[in-house]
């Protein structure tokens with residue numbers, strides 16, 4: 233059965249007819265229409281079983297699709313909060329829906345979590361002995377069909393994976409937004425889904441840092457619950473065990489996606505403190521692919537040169553161990569990239585303007601916009617280092633990409649008329 237992604241009578245031709253518009257097992261909604269080939273050879277009017285291949289024209293406004301991949305607990309939600317803030321308005325779960333929904337909706341963006349495409353619930357995974365990272369625990373056919381439908385303007389009934397109960401809940405309606413972000417473990421795993429992405433990002437958090445963040449999160453939780461030290465020790469062991477248990481599948485299915493990403497934010501331990509194992513001071517690298525449509529990499533001082541910069545001094549307050557930037561061309565999985573690196577952390581966020589004024593191609597709409605965004609969310613994790621800075625910059629680049637894609641679309645018919 234062929235499905236047409238957007239309802240349009242213009243796409244009908246003499247050899248096709250419409251059958252009953254209906255919801256299908258794939259969860260399409262409303263505008264979805266199923267077309268069957270009318271047997272023109274026999275001159276019959278009934279539907280045959282062979283599918284009618286129809287290219288449907290997209291709706292008025294096509295959704296721009298962004299993919300964000302990372303392991304669990306690697307800062308996806310924090311990044312999403314920074315991104316939606318760039319577009320203005322707060323992101324909230326669907327009103328009146330499932331309180332355990334993983335979806336976040338704002339005026340411009342809808343963020344869906346790919347955990348919702350788990351095909352096995354918690355018990356199912358346990359019984360089959362697979363982790364959630366294993367492709368066998370995820371429904372990539374449904375993910376592809378639904379992302380494709382949303383991209384072309386069709387609402388879908390997306391399943392919900394409930395992280396509280398570990399069960400698959402009844403679906404929720406997702407209407408096509410201006411920008412759809414698919415975030416989770418596998419946005420770039422399936423080639424069909426990957427091809428739907430207008431831009432992709434991978435958050436590459438080194439094991440040491442991942443461990444430090446997880447400990448911090450779990451210990452804060454235990455502290456809030458006022459649990460004792462013995463329990464915290466136990467928690468530390470279980471965090472370690474959980475990271476270790478996920479590692480083989482992480483290495484096999486999640487990590488390899490970074491080679492497809494248009495931008496990678498790599499988070500490593502600092503090189504400014506010898507043998508640091510605290511994981512508080514970070515070295516963060518923004519790896520930007522060259523030649524990506526609608527995306528021009530950020531640069532420091534001079535595009536294409538190799539530059540090391542210590543901005544500490546009169547205009548930037550730095551306490552131990554200081555701050556070091558590096559910028560230059562490189563290769564990453566055989567692709568030409570530009571890499572911007574920041575090691576260390578800011579003492580005073582208001583002084584970030586000094587650094588911002590030395591960066592180019594940051595897609596700001598006014599002088600100091602990066603600094604303003606960082607100050608606005610100073611309480612978000614990573615605001616004093618390269619994770620917050622680079623997430624903010626990538627957010628601005630996505631806004632720019634969205635504006636370029638939409639303006640080229642609205643400009644295209646005009647150009648055609650002129651010609």
Ligand SMILES: Nc1ncnc2c1ncn2[C@@H]1O[C@H](COP(=O)(O)OP(=O)(O)OP(=O)(O)O)[C@@H](O)[C@H]1O
Nearest residue numbers: 303304305306307308309310445448449613614619
């Ligand atoms: N840039 C950062 N610097 C320091 N800690 C961070 C940073 N980003 C995230 N964290 C820590 O990691 C935890 C997880 O962050 P976040 O919820 O954004 O990640 P996530 O990938 O969405 O997680 P999950 O997949 O579990 O929902 C936060 O509670 C925070 O403690």
Ligand SMILES: O=C(CO)[C@H](O)[C@H](O)COP(=O)(O)O
Nearest residue numbers: 304347354364395396398417
């Ligand atoms: O890797 C994950 C994605 O965030 C989760 O572990 C996966 O979704 C399973 O969730 P839960 O542990 O709540 O059953």
